[in-house]
Amino acid sequence: MTVYLVGLAALCLASLLAATLSDRYRLLGAALVGVAGSLAALVGAGRVLLTGHPVALHTGAVLPLTGVDLSLDPLGALFVAVTAVVGLAALCYSVGYGAHATPGRTATAMLPAFLATLLLVPAAASVATFLIAWELMALTSLLALLGEHRQGPAIRDAAQWYAAMTHIGAAAILLGLVLLATQVGSQSFAAIDAHHRQVPAPLASVAFVLVLVGFASKAGAVPFHVWLPRAHPEAPSPVSALMSGAMVNLGVYGIVRVGEGLLGGGELWWWLVVVALGIASAFFGALHAAASSDIKRLLAYSTVDNMGLILIGVGAAGALAADGQRFLAALVLLAALFHLVNHALFKGSLFLGAGALQHATGTRDLDHLGGLARRMPATAVLFGIGALSISALPGLNGFASEWLLLEGLLHGFTSHSAITEAALLAGVAALAVTGGLTATAFVKALGVGFLGMPRTERASEAHEVGPSMLAGTALLAAGCVVVGIVPGIALPILDHAVSSALAGGPPRALRSGIGLDLASLSGAVDPALVVVGLLGALVVARGALLLVPRSAELRRPRRAAAWGCGGDTQVPRSEITATSFAEPLQRVFADVLRPDHDLEVTHAAESRYVPEAITFRQRLDDATERAFYQPVITAVAGWGRLARRVPNGSVHRYLAFGFVALVLVLVVLA
Amino acid sequence: MTLVLTSLAAASPGFAVRVGTSVLQVAVVAVAGPLLLGLMAKVRARAEGRVGPPVGQVLADLRKLVRKEAVRAEHTSVVASLAPLVLVASAMVATALTPLVTTHPVLAGGADVFVVVYLLLMGSVALALDGLDAGTAFGGMGSSRAMTIGAISEPALLVAILALAVQARTSNLPAIVTATLAHPGWVASPQRLLALVALVVVVIAETGRIPVDNPSTHLELTMVHEAMVLEHGGPDLALVTAGEAMRLALLLGLVANLFLPWGIDSSGSGGALLVGLVVLGAKLAVLAGLVALVEVSTAKLRLFRVPELLAGGFVLAVVAVTTGLVTR
Structure with missing residues (x-):
């Protein structure tokens, strides 16, 4: 616990240093102290994980x-x-990321x-501590998100959405947890855990649904995900990596902690709702990721997708536990948490890699990139590792956890409900x-972004990023491989x-490979x-050609x-773009994606059979946003306008x- | 219920024999693939009233190609040289794991359904990246179409095999085949039949045959697979063709052995192995002939009708799993 607390203190110190040091030392000082702090927190947490003994402090x-x-x-x-x-990787990366245009003090701090x-949220052990840590996280993340706000109005818009969604979520969590605390008569998690049976079932369900709304919005589950692909x-990319690799995880943490821990598992239908949220998120996220051309938006939707997969696992575990299948429940939960760890590794490295792209070319739009594998080979390899991991190719970490999750769900088929x-x-x-x-989305990101010819001048003038940025990305990519x-x-x-x-019985130690040998399946x-076999086969195939x-x-x-086609010049304009790569898929799933097309053809004056100019515009908005959020926003704005008529400036009225x-x-008091 | 460490199998006796049979499987598939392509061309030609090229034509073409100079497009990166190798290597490993000639391939303990499916995905991803590498319009268009088709056919493949895994209560391929041998009645069960239909649709899509893709077209509006590999020549093209042929033989062999496993070697003796080899050859020839006949008698679907066919396959696969759960 002491090491962990020292780590937190070091991070606060790093923040302080960033706010006070001169421009020259600010980034480096904050990053060095911060790296030391996150290492300390890692050691503190690692000790608990390896021994399995919890530590506490009041x-x-x-x-x-x-x-x-x-x-x-x-x-x-x-x-x-x-x-x-x-965090370690993001801090290391931030040194190079901020080197050219040093960000403001607030952003660095x-x-x-x-x-x-x-780091504080998962350690909170009472309702008050948890809510304060949660709120601090919301505030600091909001300020961190605004780091590059001078670059355009889109950031302000994203921050507004994020602020609104995160506070609605926090309010729901507050209501749910306070409801539990008042029923039990104590606000410590240990007491709620011990006495959760005192809570009447309907109230427990209300509390669970409330916290589920809050945590699901943090995890980016559909339909509460709207802030995620904006924010x-x-x-800034180190912040994106932390948001996608660490912050969304805390939504899952909250669901497991409250549902399985504090409420002791609860009822079957709670977990079926979680599975349903997971399925909707996985499908919707994957589809939008496959259709997006903005590389960071693609990654953000892919986070929605992966959080969906994790929620499917968490929900299935809860449902199996509610059916009394504790062992299978533990297996599926293990798979879900494994995927969460892997997602943090590959999504962290992908966001850092995308940041490197943006840093080198000034754009996130895949339609303006291309040919970067030659100009930024190291970034290309690191991004490639992340992209292939997330596509679940054997030998990389995404495969291991998706396999375990599929296998766990299959075992569940022996359940009797x-x-x-x-x-x-x-x-x-x-x-x-x-x-x-997902494979389609990442073939697009990798193939259109890094292969082929550069589509714009900026892409053809790109340069490899500095060693600190590569080191941060490489740390996470190495984790994917290992x-x-x-x-x-x-x-x-x-x-x-x-x-x-x-x-209940957890699955016990599995070594070298991963294997399951259950009576049922x-x-x-x-x-x-498999990796050894692949390498061997590569050598054999290459060798056969040499012979x-x-x-x-x-x-x-x-x-x-x-x-x-008979012409002898190859121009980038004839290359396929990310938008056109996704077009067939978008057409297949047009009912879900609902793209807006706008085609204008100007005809030549001489004949209407000769087009003079053709403009094509496409917008791909989030359909849930249009269906669920716009009506609410319109209604609230309407009420606002109505209410504004009341104070009309007349002193008499006031x-x-x-x-x-x-x-x-007076009437009330009397 | 205990969870055990997957045995490396290295210590167990007969390891060398298993490696031998797996290598044999890879060799058989490597030769059978091109022969199957030749056979299908022959059957198509005969059905259309032509003589057609000899069955060994594809093998002869491969022999010619590997002797040629490797020519690569100007803007290609390392992907163009690696992707054909990865395609072949992933097909080789998948073949080594799949029960084709014998139910005891090497690493039978790790021969999981998902590993084989995701190894196939690895080959598809390598080819799709390869298509984008030269920066030409055709290559990118082919990749885009292939990934769109793959995005719907891969899940159908996975779920269709899952229907069998649920029935056999294992996701281990050799174990599914062994269990089918022990329970002949399963072959006629509704979930098997539904899964079979789904698998056939998927196999046609994955191997790029009519009505999903036409392997003999070079018309820009319709080609999918050919567009992706348009920039390859010489040894690279030989690798791509060999890899695709291996995938065809592997998928047809998998379908044959999942639904009619009889004849496969389950004892490990030399005689049984020989029988397994001959029977596999016969099954592959019959299936390839059927696919060729279907190709002659149907028209290629419009690209945007293909997803409907595949989605139908996916739904059938899901229904197959459901049927399995209900009738259990």
Whole structure:
């Protein structure tokens, strides 16, 4: 606990340094102290994870009336550790990211402060502490998001959406937790956990639904996700990495902590709702990711998709636990948490890689990029690792956790409740469908962004980014490879986290490969051996070609112009763009995506069969935003306009208001 | 219920034999793939009243191609040289894991349904990136179309095989085949039949045959796979063709053994292995002939009608799993 607290203190110090040091040392000083702080937090959390013993602390010195309760159990420590790793990479990256145009003091100071609050939330052990940490996180993340606000009005718009959504969510969580605390008569998590049976079932359900709304909006679950594809792209890239790799995780943490922990599992339908949210998010997120041309927006929607997959796992675990299948529940929860860890690794590195692209070319629009693999080879390799991991190719970490999740859901088919089985089947189908869509989205990002010819001048003048940015990205990408080849190393840690989250038998240590051998259904994979096999097969295929007798002259590959239908110049304008790459898929799923097309053809004056100019515009708005949010916003704005008529500037009217209010108060008091 | 560490199998006796049979499988598929392509061309030609090229034509073409100079397009990166190799390597590993000739391939313990499906996905992703690498209009268009079709066919493939996994209570491919051998009645069960239809649709899409894609077209409006690999020549093209042929043989062999596993070697003896080899050859030839006949008798679908066909396959696969759960 001490090491963890020292880490938090160091991050606060880093924030302070960033606010006070001169421009020259600001970034480096904050990053160095911050890196040390996140390492300390990682060590503190790692100790809890490896031993499985929780640590706790109560102090009355900080908050009057309630005091601060902190406790790190393996579940919380897992989230602290994941956050610390992403934070480490983001801080390291921020040195190079801010080097050219040093960001303002507030922006620099907010990165370590945001990280500190992210580390604090999973350790909070009472309602008051939790809500304060949550609110601090909302504030610091909002300020961190506004870091580059001078660059355009889109950031302000994103920040407004984010602020509104996060506060509606926080209000729902506040209501839910306070409801529980008043029913139990104590605000400490331990007391609520111990006495949750005193809470009448309907009230417990109300409390769960309230916190679910709050946490699901933080996790970016559809339909509460609208802030996410706005805020994540507009934030500075280290902040985007922290938001997508660490902050959204806390939504999942909240659902597990309150649903499984404080309320002890609750009722079946709670978890079916979670599965439904997960399925909607996975499908909708994957589809939008496949259709987006803005690389950071694509990544943001892919976060919605992956959070959906994790929620499917969490919901399935809850449903199985409610059916009394504790062991299967633990297995599925383990798979979901494993995917969460992997998502933090690959999405963190992808956002940092996308930041490098933006840094080098000044744009996030894939339609304006291309050919960057030659100009930024290191970034291309790192982004490629992330993109292939998230597409779940064997040998990388995304495959390991998706395999375990699919396998876990399959095992659930032996459950004896028909409705749970139906939910699991829908989950499996969603997982399968998003797999193909995700591969499409990331082939597009990688292929259109890094391969082919540069589509604009800025892309052709791009340069590789500095070593600190590459190091930050490489740290996370290396994690993807290592966990992908030997997924076994992550499993003992996850084991402890799951056993602290769910009462009942956790799946016990799995080593080297990942294997399951249950009476109901068996299956095993060993990614390390698949990788060895692939490398061997590559050598064999290459070797077979070398054995063919050919003259040395013929062996050397020759470069020649690509086929240009008889023309001999190849121009970037004829290359496919990200928008046109996604067009077939967008047309197939037009009912869900509902794109807006606008085609204008100007005809030549001589003949209307000869077009003079054709303009085509396409907008791809979020359909949920149009369906659910616009009516609410219009209604609220309408009420606002109506209310504004009341105070019309007339002094007489205000005096009348005062008089009526006084009379009312007197009447009430009498 | 206990969870166990997947055995490396290295210590177990017969490991060398298993490696041998897996290598045999890869070799068989590597030769059978091009022969199947040749056979299908022959069947199509005969059905259309032509003589057609000899069955060994594709093999002869491959032999010619590997002797040629490698020519790559100007703007290509390392992807253009790596992607054909990755396609072949992923098909080789998938073949080594799949029960085609024998139910005891090497690493049978790790021969999971998902690994095979995702290894196939790895090949598709490599090809799609390859299509974008040269920066030409055709390549990109082909990649875009191939990924769109793949985005719908991959899930259908996965769920269709899952229907069998749920029935056999294992996601291990050799174990599914062994269980089918032990329960012949399963072959006629409704979930099998539904899954079979779904799988056939998927296999046609994944291997780029009519009515989804026409392998013999070079018309820009219709080509999918050919557009992606248009920039390849010489040894690279040989690798791509060999890889695609292996995937065709692998998928047809998988369908054959999942639904009619009889004849496959389950004892590991030399004689049984030989029988397995011959029977596999016969099954592949019959299936390839059927696919060729379908190709002759149907017209290619419009590109935007293809997703409807595949979505139908996906729905059938989901219904198959549901049927399996209900009738259990």
